[in-house]
Amino acid sequence: MADNAIPATLIEGDGIGPEITAAVVELLDVLGAPFAWDRQSGGLAGIEAHGVPLPEPTLESIRRTGLALKGPLTTPVGQGFKSVNVTMRQEFGLYANLRPTKTVVSGCRFDNIDLVVVRENIEGLYAAMEHYLPDGDDPKGLAYGAGFNSRRECARIVRFAFEYALANGRKKVTLVHKANILKIFSGIFLEEGRRVAAEYAGRIAVEERIVDACAMQLVTDPWKYDVIVTTNLFGDILSDLTAGLVGGLGMAPGANIGTKAAVFEAVHGSAPDIAGQGIANPLALLMASSLMLAHVGRFDLSHRLDDAIEKVVHRDSVRTRDLGGQATTKELTQALAQALR
Ligand code: NAD
Numbered sequence: 001m002a003d004n005a006i007p008a009t010l011i012e013g014d015g016i017g018p019e020i021t022a023a024v025v026e027l028l029d030v031l032g033a034p035f036a037w038d039r040q041s042g043g044l045a046g047i048e049a050h051g052v053p054l055p056e057p058t059l060e061s062i063r064r065t066g067l068a069l070k071g072p073l074t075t076p077v078g079q080g081f082k083s084v085n086v087t088m089r090q091e092f093g094l095y096a097n098l099r100p101t102k103t104v105v106s107g108c109r110f111d112n113i114d115l116v117v118v119r120e121n122i123e124g125l126y127a128a129m130e131h132y133l134p135d136g137d138d139p140k141g142l143a144y145g146a147g148f149n150s151r152r153e154c155a156r157i158v159r160f161a162f163e164y165a166l167a168n169g170r171k172k173v174t175l176v177h178k179a180n181i182l183k184i185f186s187g188i189f190l191e192e193g194r195r196v197a198a199e200y201a202g203r204i205a206v207e208e209r210i211v212d213a214c215a216m217q218l219v220t221d222p223w224k225y226d227v228i229v230t231t232n233l234f235g236d237i238l239s240d241l242t243a244g245l246v247g248g249l250g251m252a253p254g255a256n257i258g259t260k261a262a263v264f265e266a267v268h269g270s271a272p273d274i275a276g277q278g279i280a281n282p283l284a285l286l287m288a289s290s291l292m293l294a295h296v297g298r299f300d301l302s303h304r305l306d307d308a309i310e311k312v313v314h315r316d317s318v319r320t321r322d323l324g325g326q327a328t329t330k331e332l333t334q335a336l337a338q339a340l341r
Helices: 017-031 043-050 056-065 084-092 151-167 187-198 211-220 232-245 283-295 299-315 329-340
Strands: 006-011 035-040 067-070 096-102 114-120 124-135 138-148 172-177 205-210 227-230 253-257 262-266
Touching (some): 006 017, 006 056, 017 283, 017 299, 017 329, 035 056, 043 056, 056 067, 067 283, 096 151, 096 232, 096 283, 151 187, 151 227, 172 187, 172 211, 172 232, 205 211, 227 232, 253 283, 262 283, 283 299
Parallel strands (some): 006 035, 006 067, 067 262, 114 227, 172 205, 172 227
Antiparallel strands (some): 096 114, 253 262
16 A cells, blocks of 8 residues: 555445446546545345445445445345445434535536535434324324424534635525524524624635525525535435436535545446446546545646546547436446546
């Protein structure tokens, strides 16, 4: 291992995972990225090798490296396995979910979009506190659900968004909430958001937006937005909405940042319908690796990678079928490698 190598766990994943991971690793090699990969299994491959979708050697590797690039994992249905994402969130305290959205392919619904959604990842309505209650004669006639937002976590996610904005040359953070109706549950996020935002006065602009108005503006005038920070459920919905603005999930990278590790991945799944055909789009995972480079402070390499994607996909129109092109995974990878050399 070279002196400056950064150990990182690599989970190639299921379905199209091996194809797109191979493409990304090849391109990172051409780029001269500093990662020394520790290859581990997950998903169906994890079940085959160790009997569980997130085996102990994989968890142990991430504990050691604190850094992982993860291909899509197939979720086995009806076998009682705990969700891989939930396990990772709990194990590594992955409190921040970062979803940048950028136009790469013009001719999609919107051009020149460049915004980021920062979603709180461990609290809110996803605490899964829900059960049935009786309603008249029906013992399951009412569904009850509850959630919680702590001041500590609200402050931490907003601070994360401002620090991300500073580190990445962003100008504005929008606090997205529903405090007009959920005066306490969402109000606590807004209160903490305002308090933290004051610390960045004069450096990063702040604005507040009610989530429903935000959803509308993201469709009518998405260029208004720079960095959006919000609670779990709102962030989940808005980040899929923003992916839809720029070509869908095949173009959507995601980062899960925690206290003990950071895990980078494509937002899409294992695409079993096209697995093994050599036509999968590797760009979402490649963009996730660009986020990973920025995360370890290699903004130079991250920018070079982004520029190569912009050149090949946007200007030279080398695109896979999901983006309306004809290129295979291999042809796109070769064109990107050429641009990086
Ligand atoms: P999916 O994202 O795998 O596929 C949806 C559609 O998008 C399919 O038609 C697929 O061919 C296409 N697609 C997705 N990624 C593509 C790519 N890179 N290039 C070209 N086309 C692409 O969603 P799904 O079918 O609902 O899920 C399949 C499996 O993936 C399920 O087991 C699901 O649980 C899992 N999943 C995993 C993750 C993850 O690991 N992060 C995320 C979502 C779904």
